[in-house]
Amino acid sequence: xxxxxxxxxxxxxxxxxxxxxxxxxxxxxxxxxxxxxxxxxxxxxxxxxxxxxxxxxxxxxxxxxxxxxxxxxxxxxxxxxxxxxxxxxxxxxxxxxxxxxxxxxxxxxxxxx
Amino acid sequence: xxxxxxxxxxxxxxxxxxxxxxxxxxxxxxxxxxxxxxxxxxxxxxxxxxxxxxxxxxxxxxxxxxxxxxxxxxxxxxxxxxxxxxxxxxxxxxxxxxxxxxxxxxxxxxxx
Numbered sequence: 001x002x003x004x005x006x007x008x009x010x011x012x013x014x015x016x017x018x019x020x021x022x023x024x025x026x027x028x029x030x031x032x033x034x035x036x037x038x039x040x041x042x043x044x045x046x047x048x049x050x051x052x053x054x055x056x057x058x059x060x061x062x063x064x065x066x067x068x069x070x071x072x073x074x075x076x077x078x079x080x081x082x083x084x085x086x087x088x089x090x091x092x093x094x095x096x097x098x099x100x101x102x103x104x105x106x107x108x109x110x111x112x113x
Numbered sequence: 114x115x116x117x118x119x120x121x122x123x124x125x126x127x128x129x130x131x132x133x134x135x136x137x138x139x140x141x142x143x144x145x146x147x148x149x150x151x152x153x154x155x156x157x158x159x160x161x162x163x164x165x166x167x168x169x170x171x172x173x174x175x176x177x178x179x180x181x182x183x184x185x186x187x188x189x190x191x192x193x194x195x196x197x198x199x200x201x202x203x204x205x206x207x208x209x210x211x212x213x214x215x216x217x218x219x220x221x222x223x224x225x
Contacts, residue, residue, distance in 0.1 A: 004155075032212065043117075043203050043216035044156070087155055098169020099207065100146065101214065103155030 002027045002092050006104035013078055013111050021073040021107045023088030031094075033071050034101060035064050036087040044087055047073075078111045085109070116140055117206045119217035126194050126224050134189045134220045136204030144168075145187040146214070147179060148203040156203055162187055163209055191222075199224045 005024045013019055025033065032051050036044035048057045050066040057064050061082065063074045073086055085108045089101040116139035126132050138145050144163045148156035158171035162181035176192040185206075191198060201221050207214040 034214065036216075041201075041219075041221070043119075043218045046213055046215055049212050089155075094169070098146070098158075098161040099144065099209065099214075100158040100161060100169055100171070101148075101156070101205070102158070103148075105153070105155045 002090060002102045004088055004090055004102055004104035006086075006088050006107050008107060009105070010108045011110070013075075013109070015079055015111055015113050016077045018074070018076045018078070020075070021086055021088075021109070023071040023073070023104060024069060025071070025088075025090045026069075027090045027092050027102070029093035031091045031099070033066055034089040034091065035071070035073055036089065038085045038087055038106065040085075047086075075109070078109075080111045080113050083109055083111045117204060117215050117217035119202075119204050119220050121220060122218065123221045124223070126222065128194055128196060128224055130194050131190065131192045132194060132222065134191075134202050134204075134222070136187045136189070136206075136217055138185045138187065138204075138206035139215055142206040142208050142211075142215075143185055144207045144209045145181055145185065146205040146207070147187070147189045148205065149173075150201040150203055150219070152200075159189070194224045196224050198222065 035047040038044045048064045085106040087106045089103040146161040147159040150156040160170040201219045204217045
């Protein structure tokens with residue numbers, strides 16, 4: 001069964017204090033790994049898609065990396081506006097089938113000024 | 114902001130009633146997926162539509178059904194509402210075989 005586990009469940013940082021969020025996954029065949037940011041009561045906002053081990057992508061203070069078993073979202077010098085829940089999802093290969101996403105429960109990040 | 118729009122944004126229904134939620138996909142996208150997100154949980158896949166046909170379904174009962182229209186917009190219908198159906202319902206738009214999936218702002222459904 002395809003499964004995604006995110007850790008920690010919640011993380012509090014001081015402004016400027018860099019850290020990483022973890023996403024561990026088991027999947028029959030990985031088509032892609034997705035990262036999203038979600039603000040309270042809103043829909044997830046697309047951040048990155050990673051496809052193969054060793055791949056890295058960056059956007060402002062965020063950098064996502066991928067290995068064969070996990071992905072990390074590194075946050076460098078975070079600001080209060082980076083506070084949100086970060087969701088990780090895998091998209092399994094499914095020949096002729098759906099391109100569904102299997103999500104973890106998310107990491108709630110709070111950045112204090 | 115994505116081009117995916119959902120309506121309504123909030124809805125309150127009584128147990129046993131039926132509800133229809135709507136989604137307009139982003140221009141150029143031909144695939145629509147629906148997800149249910151309970152409070153404090155990650156989104157759970159309900160089903161996906163491609164070329165107006167259901168193309169994959171998650172672990173949801175048949176009282177959850179949907180449609181996709183020729184313009185790629187979509188509806189999610191839920192019959193015989195239960196209290197546990199209270200959640201944020203999310204629509205995701207993508208191009209089949211593509212690299213991104215964009216979500217709408219969601220519909221908050223409360224069943225009382």
